[in-house]
Amino acid sequence: MDHEHFAVSPDWKWYILLYFFLAGIAGGAYVIGALLRLAGGAGRDRAAERLAFLVAFPVVLICPILLTLDLGSPGRFWHMLINTTPGQGGVNFVSRSPMSVGVWALSLFALVSFVTFVATLSEVRGGRGAAVRLMAGAGGSLVVLAGALLGLFVASYTGVLLSVSNQAVWSDTWTLGGLFLASGMSAAAVVVAQFARRRAGAGTERRLAEADGWFAVVELLFVVLFFITLGAAGTAGTVLGHGWALLWVVVGLGLLVSLLGLARRGMAGAMAVVTPVLVVLGVFALRAVIIFSPQ
C-alpha cells in the first residue's frame, strides 16, 4: 500500500552498514558449515566445514563492537539486555522490536559459534578435549543445528529491523530479511571458498561455487520482489535516483558472476580471484544502497 512518509532519518551510517554486512557473513558461514556437516558427504568436505565454523566466530565477534560504536551512549550497550528503568530491573526482551530480539539472537549466536569455534580449533590441532567430544556426537549435531537456526536469524533479522519502521523504502517492503539472508550466504560461500582453496579439494570448491550460485538465485528472486513491492508503494525511484543506480550495477555484477558459477557447475576455477571480489562488493553495495538511499 502506498503510504506517505514524514519520518526523519535515524542517521544510521557506516557502522550499521558494516554490521549488516558482517552479520550476513557470520550467520551465512555458520549455516554453510552446518549444511556441510549435516548434509554433505561423510568427511568429504570436512576441511571446508571446519573453515566455515572458524570464520563465523571471529566475524561475529566484530558485530557487537560495531553496534556499540554506533550508539550515542556506547557505555549503555547493556541497556539492550537489562531493564534499567528505576524500580523495574530484570532482562529486557521486547518481542515487537526486531532490534531487541536481534540483540538476544546475536548474543546466543556468538555463544554457540564460540563453542563450535573452540571445538573445531581443538580438533584441528589434534585435541581430544571436552569440547571436541561434545561436538563429535549427536549433541554436537544439535549444537550445530541450533547455531544454524540462530545464524539464519542473525543474517536476516537486520532486514526486518529496517522494515519495522516508518521510513520510506524500508517500511514499504517485506523482502529485506530474505534479501539480506540470501546475499549474506552468497558472500559467506565465496569467503569460505577462498579460505578452503588451499586446504580442500577441487570438489569442495566446486560445491561451494554451486551453493553460491543457488544463493544468488534466491537473492535475485528477492531483488525482483523488492522492486515489485517498492513499485507498488511508489518509492522505487528513491533507490534508483541520485546515482544509486551505479551501486545496483555493482550488485548486478556480483549476482552475474555467482549465476555464471552455477551455470558452469563442475568447472574448476569457478571461484577464481575476481569472482569473490565481485560477489563481496555486490553484497556490500546492496546493503549500502538500501541503508543509505532513503536517508
Next chain:
Amino acid sequence: MSVTISAGTAYGFFTDTSICIGCKACEVACKEWNQLPGNPPHFLGDSFDNTGQLDAMNWRHVQFRETTSAQGGPAWLMMSDVCKHCNEASCMDVCPTGAIIRTEYDTVFIQQDVCNGCRNCISACPFGVIGFSGDTGTVHKCTLCYDRLQAGMQPACAQACPTQSIQFGPLVELHARADMRLVALQSQGHDPILYGRDDNVYGGLGAFFLLMDKPESYGLPSTASAVRPERNNAPGYLGALLGSVLAVLGGLIAFRRRNETEAQ
C-alpha cells in the same frame, strides 16, 4: 486557565491552528523552561519559519506554510507542531531498552538515564518528532513538561500561548472543547478537521489538532498513511523465513551426497 493536575488522568494538548498567529511564544517558552539551546542562526529561505523542524533541541515548531485561499489569493497555514503523545506510540513499539514509557498522565516520555542512543525510535516515529543529541548521546522530544505536571503546573508552551491556540487539560475536556470549536467554525462556512481527536490516528493523539486543510498540508500523515511499524513484523519475518528455506534448499542441493570423486 487553571487546571488541577492529578496522576491517573490523561492530559494533553488541543492545538487550534485556526487561531495560531505564528508568534513563536510557545517555542521560546519551551526552550526557556527546558533549557534547550537555540538554533545556529541561518536563513531557511522559504518562509518565515526559521526553526525548520522538530528535533532534539526544538520540541515545539511553529510551521508557516504558504498556500492559496479559496478566493485564489495567498494564505498562511500556521501550526505549532509538537510530539503527538500517541496512544499507540510507534517509538515505544520499537524501543529496545524500555527507555520510552507512558507516564501517569498518559503521556509518552523518554527516560534520559535509560536511553542509549540507538535511534530506532527516530526511524519509527511517523511524525519526525524525535531528534538525537550528540551532546547527551540520547534522543529527545517534548516531555509534555512532565516535571511541571508533577509540580501541578501546566506545560510552558500552553501557558505562554497568547491566543489559546495551544490548550492544555484533561483529554476528555479538550475533546469536548474541540468538538464545539469544530461546530462553530463549520457554522461560519469553514471546513476544518480534527486530527487525532478520534482513535483512527495511532489510537488517538494526546496532542491533537484542529486543522484548516488536509493533514498532508501540515506535514502530517493522512489517516490511511498513519500506520504502525509493527505491522511489518509478521510479513518481514515471513519473508526472512522464505529466504531461509530457499537458501537452505539451495545449499542442500549443492552439498548433497553424490556419486562423484574428488578427481572429477
